Amino acid sequence: MAAEAARESHFEDYVVRTRKLTRIYQMGDTVLRALDGVDLDIKRGEYISIMGPSGSGKSTLFNMVGGLDKPTEGTVFINETDMAQLDAAELAWIRCRTVGYIFQTFNLIPVMTALENITLPMVFAGMSTDEQLQRGRALLERVGLGDRLHHRPSELSGGQQQRVAIARALANDPDIILADEPTANLDLRTGKEIIELLREMNEERGVTVISATHDLHMIDISDRIVWVRDGAIEKIEDRASIELTVGQVDWEEESGQAEESE
Numbered sequence: 001m002a003a004e005a006a007r008e009s010h011f012e013d014y015v016v017r018t019r020k021l022t023r024i025y026q027m028g029d030t031v032l033r034a035l036d037g038v039d040l041d042i043k044r045g046e047y048i049s050i051m052g053p054s055g056s057g058k059s060t061l062f063n064m065v066g067g068l069d070k071p072t073e074g075t076v077f078i079n080e081t082d083m084a085q086l087d088a089a090e091l092a093w094i095r096c097r098t099v100g101y102i103f104q105t106f107n108l109i110p111v112m113t114a115l116e117n118i119t120l121p122m123v124f125a126g127m128s129t130d131e132q133l134q135r136g137r138a139l140l141e142r143v144g145l146g147d148r149l150h151h152r153p154s155e156l157s158g159g160q161q162q163r164v165a166i167a168r169a170l171a172n173d174p175d176i177i178l179a180d181e182p183t184a185n186l187d188l189r190t191g192k193e194i195i196e197l198l199r200e201m202n203e204e205r206g207v208t209v210i211s212a213t214h215d216l217h218m219i220d221i222s223d224r225i226v227w228v229r230d231g232a233i234e235k236i237e238d239r240a241s242i243e244l245t246v247g248q249v250d251w252e253e254e255s256g257q258a259e260e261s262e
């Protein structure tokens with residue numbers, strides 16, 4: 001009995017696992033291995049940063065994990081479910097309920113207010129109107145936009161739009177937030193605020209955050225950093241080694257290198 005429980009809790013520890021994950025793009029005669037056999041285990045509640053040069057495969061990895069694109073070879077498990085075994089309706093359910101997405105360009109719906117943008121995923125999830133409004137308001141308040149409920153994206157700053165996007169990603173209480181370069185279009189200070197907010201959400205709600213980034217400020221708040229290069233994992237650093245890297249980053253920042261990606 002105890003052994004069985006231990007085995008179950010072992011399995012439940014992983015919210016994402018990839019095995020030999022490979023995505024090949026064929027462009028005419030050229031074959032590009034954008035992802036090449038990636039094995040990655042992510043524990044529930046972790047804050048993971050995926051770092052690597054432009055073109056290294058970060059967004060490709062995201063699209064596979066988020067069920068937005070299919071691997072050429074290999075497997076993605078979300079909560080131990082093999083994504084390839086799901087039919088269209090089950091996949092749509094995971095995209096709506098299990099994963100929240102945050103993009104570099106915010107991707108809010110321009111004609112909708114902040115509150116409407118946040119309640120839209122709740123509509124898809126079949127939540128009652130009362131609950132949508134109550135939850136939507138609470139989320140906007142939590143991200144510091146309680147006084148911007150009825151503003152449209154064009155009436156909000158970039159940082160505010162990204163806060164709305166964070167609230168929207170949390171709309172259906174997902175297990176995972178996938179954030180693809182969430183600070184790339186923000187100034188340094190606003191970017192830091194967004195990173196801190198993501199970390200707070202991770203700690204308060206236990207939501208696993210997986211963030212692709214060039215932003216070296218992500219380093220010191222992450223539980224682990226996955227460095228990718230040419231579609232493969234180059235190394236994985238955990239907290240202890242991250243502290244060393246932060247020292248280097250401070251130096252790079254002083255010499256004006258921190259904002260450069262490659």
Ligand SMILES: Nc1ncnc2c1ncn2[C@@H]1O[C@H](COP(=O)(O)OP(=O)(O)OP(=O)(O)O)[C@@H](O)[C@H]1O
Binds near residue numbers: 052
């Ligand atoms: N739809 C596609 N068709 C063909 N090649 C693609 C496609 N999408 C991505 N690639 C290629 O796959 C490789 C990985 O791209 P990807 O977008 O994952 O990189 P990235 O690490 O996210 O880069 P960046 O930091 O610039 O966002 C690149 O060489 C890219 O040109």
Ligand SMILES: [Mg+2]
Binds near residue numbers: 060
């Ligand atoms: Mg990318």
